[in-house]
Amino acid sequence: MTDITIDHVTKNFAIDGRSVTxxxxxxxxxxxxxxxxxxxxxxxxxxxxxxxxxxxxxPSAGKITIGGTPPDEARRRxxxxxxxxxxxxxxxxxxxxxxxxxxxxAGGPIxxxxxxxxxxxxxxxxxxxxxxxxxxxxxxQQRVSIARALVLRPKILLLDEPFGALDEITxxxxxxxxxxxxxxxxxxxxxxxxxxxEAVFMADQVHVLAAHPGRLVTTIDVDLPRPxxxxxxxxxxxxxxxxxxxxxxxxxxxxxxPEPAHG
Ligand SMILES: Nc1ncnc2c1ncn2[C@@H]1O[C@H](COP(=O)(O)OP(=O)(O)OP(=O)(O)O)[C@@H](O)[C@H]1O
Numbered sequence: 001m002t003d004i005t006i007d008h009v010t011k012n013f014a015i016d017g018r019s020v021t022x023x024x025x026x027x028x029x030x031x032x033x034x035x036x037x038x039x040x041x042x043x044x045x046x047x048x049x050x051x052x053x054x055x056x057x058x059p060s061a062g063k064i065t066i067g068g069t070p071p072d073e074a075r076r077r078x079x080x081x082x083x084x085x086x087x088x089x090x091x092x093x094x095x096x097x098x099x100x101x102x103x104x105x106a107g108g109p110i111x112x113x114x115x116x117x118x119x120x121x122x123x124x125x126x127x128x129x130x131x132x133x134x135x136x137x138x139x140x141q142q143r144v145s146i147a148r149a150l151v152l153r154p155k156i157l158l159l160d161e162p163f164g165a166l167d168e169i170t171x172x173x174x175x176x177x178x179x180x181x182x183x184x185x186x187x188x189x190x191x192x193x194x195x196x197x198e199a200v201f202m203a204d205q206v207h208v209l210a211a212h213p214g215r216l217v218t219t220i221d222v223d224l225p226r227p228x229x230x231x232x233x234x235x236x237x238x239x240x241x242x243x244x245x246x247x248x249x250x251x252x253x254x255x256x257x258p259e260p261a262h263g
Contacts, residue, residue, distance in 0.1 A: 002033075003032040006027055009027070011059055026049070044214045050158045099147045122147065124143060205222065217248050
C-alpha cells in the first residue's frame with residue numbers, strides 16, 4: 001500500500017527578506033494506486049507540493065507520509081519517480097544509457113526492477129535505443145524521461161506538467177500512453193497540469209488549488225470508467241466534470257456579464 005498523506009502542510013519561502021507562503025495548511029490524501037491531478041493558477045504551489053512529496057523540499061509545518069513513512073525514507077528506498085516538464089536528458093548519452101543512469105547511481109537494479117530494454121518497449125521507443133536525445137522529438141524525449149523515472153521501480157510517480165511543451169495532438173496521445181503505463185506499473189500517480197480537460201481525462205480525483213497563499217479549494221471525484229478513451233471527451237458526463245472544475249477555479253468570475261462592446 002503506497003498511499004500519500006499530506007497532513008496540515010505549510011511551506012514558506014524567504015524572498016527578499018520577506019516570507020512568502022507557497023502552501024498554506026493543505027491536507028490531502030492520495031490513495032494507493034490512484035491517479036490524481038493538481039490544478040490551479042500560476043503560483044498556487046502545485047510544483048512546491050510535488051517537491052515536498054519528493055523530499056526535494058521540506059515542509060515548514062505539517063507532515064507528509066508515503067506508505068506510512070517519511071518522504072526521505074521513501075526516497076532512499078527509491079520509491080519516488082519524478083518526471084519534470086523538461087525531459088532533462090544527458091545529451092551525450094544514448095536513450096538506453098539515459099534510462100539506465102539511475103541504476104548506475106544506485107549501484108544496480110532494485111529488487112526485481114524492470115530492465116531498461118523492457119522499459120524502452122513499455123514507452124514505445126523500440127528501435128531508438130542508440131539514438132541521442134537531439135535526434136528525438138519532444139514527445140519521444142519525454143518518453144525517455146518517463147522510462148528513466150520508472151527504472152528503479154518506484155511506487156509513486158510524480159509528474160510536473162510532463163507534456164506541457166507538446167502540441168495538443170501529441171499531448172493527448174502521450175496522456176493515453178501514460179495511463180496505460182500507470183495501469184501496468186500500478187503506481188500512485190500525481191499529475192500537475194494547467195489544463196482542465198487533461199485533469200478530468202487522466203485523474204480519479206482532481207484537487208483544485210488557489211494562489212496567494214496556495215490552498216486547497218475543493219476536490220472533484222471523477223467517476224468516468226477506466227480505461228479512459230478519447231470518445232469520452234465528447235460526452236455530457238465529461239463536460240459536466242470539466243464545468244465543475246472550471247467553477248471551482250473561477251468562482252464568481254464565471255457569473256460576470258461580458259462588458260458591452262464599444263464602437
Ligand atoms: N525555491 C523557491 N524559493 C522561493 N520561492 C519559491 C520557490 N519555489 C517556489 N516559490 C514560490 O512559491 C509560490 C508557489 O510556486 P510554485 O512553483 O509551487 O507554483 P505553481 O503552482 O507550480 O506555479 P506554475 O503553475 O506557474 O508552475 C510562488 O509564489 C513562488 O514564487
